[in-house]
Amino acid sequence: EPEVTQTPSHQVTQMGQEVILRCVPISNHLYFYWYRQILGQKVEFLVSFYNNEISEKSEIFDDQFSVERPDGSNFTLKIRSTKLEDSAMYFCASRRQDGTNEKLFFGSGTQLSVL
Amino acid sequence: LAKTTQPISMDSYEGQEVNITCSHNNIATNDYITWYQQFPSQGPRFIIQGYKTKVTNEVASLFIPADRKSSTLSLPRVSLSDTAVYYCLVGLLNNAGNMLTFGGGTRLMVKP
Numbered sequence: 001e002p003e004v005t006q007t008p009s010h011q012v013t014q015m016g017q018e019v020i021l022r023c024v025p026i027s028n029h030l031y032f033y034w035y036r037q038i039l040g041q042k043v044e045f046l047v048s049f050y051n052n053e054i055s056e057k058s059e060i061f062d063d064q065f066s067v068e069r070p071d072g073s074n075f076t077l078k079i080r081s082t083k084l085e086d087s088a089m090y091f092c093a094s095r096r097q098d099g100t101n102e103k104l105f106f107g108s109g110t111q112l113s114v115l
Numbered sequence: 116l117a118k119t120t121q122p123i124s125m126d127s128y129e130g131q132e133v134n135i136t137c138s139h140n141n142i143a144t145n146d147y148i149t150w151y152q153q154f155p156s157q158g159p160r161f162i163i164q165g166y167k168t169k170v171t172n173e174v175a176s177l178f179i180p181a182d183r184k185s186s187t188l189s190l191p192r193v194s195l196s197d198t199a200v201y202y203c204l205v206g207l208l209n210n211a212g213n214m215l216t217f218g219g220g221t222r223l224m225v226k227p
Contacts, residue, residue, distance in 0.1 A: 004158075031208075035217075043159060043202070043217040056214045091158045095208060102208050103149065104215065106158030 002026045004107035006092050012113045013082055021077045021110045023092030032075045033093040033104065034067065036060070043091070049075065050097070082114045119203045124222040133190040135221050137203030140184045148179060148186045151202045153220070159202060163188070190223075198225045 005024040013019050025032050034046040048055040049067050066078045075094075079086055089111050093104040120138040127133045139148070147166050151159035163170055165177040165186070176189040190197060200220040208215065 042219050043153070045214055045216055048214055089156070093158070103161040103164065104151075104159075104208075106160065109156070109158055111156075 002105070004092055004094055004105050006090075006107035006110050008110060009108065010111045010113070012115065015084055015114055016081050019079050019082055019112065021079075021090050021092075021112070023075045023077070023107055024073050025075055025092065025094030026105055027073070028096060029094035029105070030097040031055070031095045032067075032069070033095075034077045035091045035093060035106075036088040037091065037109075038088045046077070079112075082112075084114050087112055087114045119205055119218045121201075121203050121218060121221045123219065124224065126224045126226060127193055128226050129194055130192050133193050133197075133223060133225075135188045135190075135201055135203075135223070136185060137188070138185045139203070139205045142183050142205050143207075145207050146205050147207060148177065148183075149204045149206075149215070150175070150177065150188045151204065151217075153200045153202065159217070162201075193223075193225045195225050195227060197223065199223060 004026060007022045011019055032049045035043050036046055037043045045058050047057040047061045047067055052069060064080045068076050089109045091109045092107045095102045095104050147164055149164040150162045152162050153159045163172055163175045163177045165179050167179050170177045178187040200222050202217050202220040204215045206215050
């Protein structure tokens with residue numbers, strides 16, 4: 001089965017630093033997502049992206065966050081100035097688009113630790 | 116978006132059938148019901164999806180009553196490897212709708 005790939009698997013950074021989390025969605029997928037999960041809590045929606053623009057975003061996705069699809073394969077999440085509370089597992093997901101309800105394929109996540 | 120309510124946790128033993136029920140009283144006409152499974156330190160994984168009645172695949176069955184205000188995920192003969200968190204999601208992903216919201220999930224513990 002095709003997979004969503006995320007790198008790195010772990011990222012440690014200092015508070016105030018910028019981080020970029022990288023994802024390679026499944027090749028024929030057109031919708032891309034970022035979710036995050038703070039340890040012991042539920043999976044939270046951050047943002048969805050389609051046709052090179054943000055489709056929907058949550059309240060969590062404030063001005064410190066941005067997403068980009070710099071080329072035909074990568075999808076990135078940037079946090080400009082990390083805070084302690086940004087520490088979480090970040091999941092990338094993708095899905096096809098054929099006009100019907102489709103399942104999301106998730107990557108294995110990037111564990112971000114902000115010190 | 117329809118809110119979902121599931122038991123926080125369930126325990127079972129190997130070989131038993133497990134049924135996890137999810138309540139979604141405010142489900143919209145076009146919403147689908149989808150279940151995901153999540154193991155520790157991994158991303159959620161799609162298990163099954165349905166709109167009404169019963170759906171079965173190689174992993175599970177999904178029972179949806181006529182009013183669609185609830186659904187039951189049935190896992191036949193669970194094994195230790197089925198220990199995970201199971202999420203019930205209600206919504207629609209199409210060209211217009213683009214977000215699924217996860218609830219708290221049900222933590223299933225399968226014991227030997």
